[in-house]
Amino acid sequence: MTGPGAPMTVLAVGDVVGADSAEWLAGRLPALREELGAHFVVVNGENCVVTGPNPMDGFGMTVEVVDRLLDAGVDVITGGNHSWDGPEVEGVLAHPKVVRPWNLEEARGRGVLTLQNGDRVLTVVNLLSPTAALPGMAAPQPRPLWTSWTELAETEELPGAVLIDLHGESPWEKASVATALDGQISALVGTHTHDPTLRGHLLPAGTAYIAELGMTGHLGFTGGGFDPMHFAARLRGEDHMRLPAYELADGPLTLGAVRIEIASDGTATAIERIA
């Protein structure tokens, strides 16, 4: 574990669902950043725009919404299985502040980004579990997580504190990766399943961990930010591709986020939910 240079506060935000949720987050961020004293803000934006009619690959990003979030104070936008959705994939992946999963064959974009704020250095890594590579994903299959980490650590510079956004289906898998990397990275935050897990944890050797940040958007019926009718149709064995595109949820807006404190030696000292 390498240190970030000075103690730092990181705000990590889970999957933003829909453009109006992105706008809501952008409106809150300047005050939130100030209130928390955040040195870095990491936001998973894989669902921030409904980008097309195809229900399985129409839930990605646009450059305009990415820039809106960055202008509001976000430092890096991470992704997941939806990083390849929509007509603006080229522009989004080419964006210098957008990170897509590292562990698959993709020449475009980047899977690691190092940020600097004064003396403080944070490296953000995005990994996609094979469990979250859903049928219809418009990208190659991801490589297994452990061999990917080994390869990543050997081939990439990872300066400062390291935070991994692990995009996956299973809390136990995320806990396993966090445990295996305890003491080697400062934080592992889970994304993808949208419904937040309650507690953040400080592992024995100093890594902060939470299984699921939770989505940022309208709660709707199941807390996912959109109507999961496609998932239900697939479960019933129906042709979900004949259904209309994802429909965004309504109801109250919610923020899926944690604040993480990291000491100058890279050890995490606190992880707590931000509502």
Ligand SMILES: [Fe+2]
């Ligand atoms: Fe998502």
Ligand SMILES: [Fe+2]
């Ligand atoms: Fe996802």
